[in-house]
Amino acid sequence: MTAKTIVATGTSSGLGFEAVKQLLAQTQPYKLLLGARDVARTRTAFGKLDFDTAKHSVTVLPLELSDLRSTRAFAQLALEKIGPTGIDILLLNAAISDGADKPGPHGSKWSEPLIVNHLAQHYLVHLLRDKLVESKSRVVFVSSGAVRQVEDPSVLDYDVKAGSGVPGIKLYGETKFIQLLGALWWRRQLAGQCAVLAVSPGLIPGTGLGRGMQMDMPANLPDAKPVAEGAASILRAFSREDLPEDPEQIFLTSWGEWWDKEVYGKTLDVALQEKWCPAKEDIEAEEGLDG
Numbered sequence: 001m002t003a004k005t006i007v008a009t010g011t012s013s014g015l016g017f018e019a020v021k022q023l024l025a026q027t028q029p030y031k032l033l034l035g036a037r038d039v040a041r042t043r044t045a046f047g048k049l050d051f052d053t054a055k056h057s058v059t060v061l062p063l064e065l066s067d068l069r070s071t072r073a074f075a076q077l078a079l080e081k082i083g084p085t086g087i088d089i090l091l092l093n094a095a096i097s098d099g100a101d102k103p104g105p106h107g108s109k110w111s112e113p114l115i116v117n118h119l120a121q122h123y124l125v126h127l128l129r130d131k132l133v134e135s136k137s138r139v140v141f142v143s144s145g146a147v148r149q150v151e152d153p154s155v156l157d158y159d160v161k162a163g164s165g166v167p168g169i170k171l172y173g174e175t176k177f178i179q180l181l182g183a184l185w186w187r188r189q190l191a192g193q194c195a196v197l198a199v200s201p202g203l204i205p206g207t208g209l210g211r212g213m214q215m216d217m218p219a220n221l222p223d224a225k226p227v228a229e230g231a232a233s234i235l236r237a238f239s240r241e242d243l244p245e246d247p248e249q250i251f252l253t254s255w256g257e258w259w260d261k262e263v264y265g266k267t268l269d270v271a272l273q274e275k276w277c278p279a280k281e282d283i284e285a286e287e288g289l290d291g
Contacts, residue, residue, distance in 0.1 A: 005033070184250060188270075
């Protein structure tokens with residue numbers, strides 16, 4: 001079988017690491033290009049896994065999503081590694097849950113969670129766009145049911161800025177809401193060229209994500225799922241071919257159904273999507289990358 005090429009963020013631990021582990025146990029060969037903040041630690045972790053290195057390849061490249069220059073460098077390295085072949089799947093899994101009580105990284109006006117959970121990965125899709133279109137890739141955004149927590153999107157203008165003081169538990173839902181705006185924006189931009197969908201892994205206490213929210217998520221919570229099950233939910237989005245005809249119905253649930261779009265209806269506002277999904281050139285100008 002021909003190896004499938006996957007470019008991914010957020011795979012150095014938790015759900016992303018487990019998802020890669022499950023891929024490496026498959027008979028289908030994979031060529032994995034993974035972005036990680038701590039390259040040495042991540043390479044060591046994957047090196048300890050028992051998988052067929054004659055069938056699969058794992059390449060870990062430096063990626064610090066709070067730094068858009070690092071995001072751009074990662075995209076360039078990934079494209080060099082891919083060469084003339086294509087990208088089968090782009091997995092956008094990285095997320096943090098800190099509050100907005102610090103200055104923005106590298107002088108940005110935005111909080112680190114907004115940059116990591118949305119802006120940098122939105123920028124990454126821009127940087128890979130030509131290859132994604134050429135490859136007819138599938139783009140998978142790992143989303144969350146927390147998007148339902150946003151009742152009034154107008155507060156986002158203040159809340160997701162650096163120094164707003166918004167706590168992690170609220171900011172996580174807000175930045176994932178904006179990320180879903182981005183998934184829907186890309187669904188429109190890449191219509192007929194790439195398959196774009198969002199997927200929820202479910203409530204997974206074992207990932208450590210709750211630390212940034214300053215809350216403990218016990219494993220015995222109602223509807224809680226183990227990490228392996230959450231990772232399997234993400235991987236279902238790689239192969240599902242029953243995408244609904246309605247282009248706004250984009251969200252695959254952790255129980256394997258397509259969520260009724262009324263559940264995330266506020267993210268269907270096209271004006272909001274345009275507002276929070278800037279063009280590549282606008283991102284580079286605002287974040288000081290065009291100099």
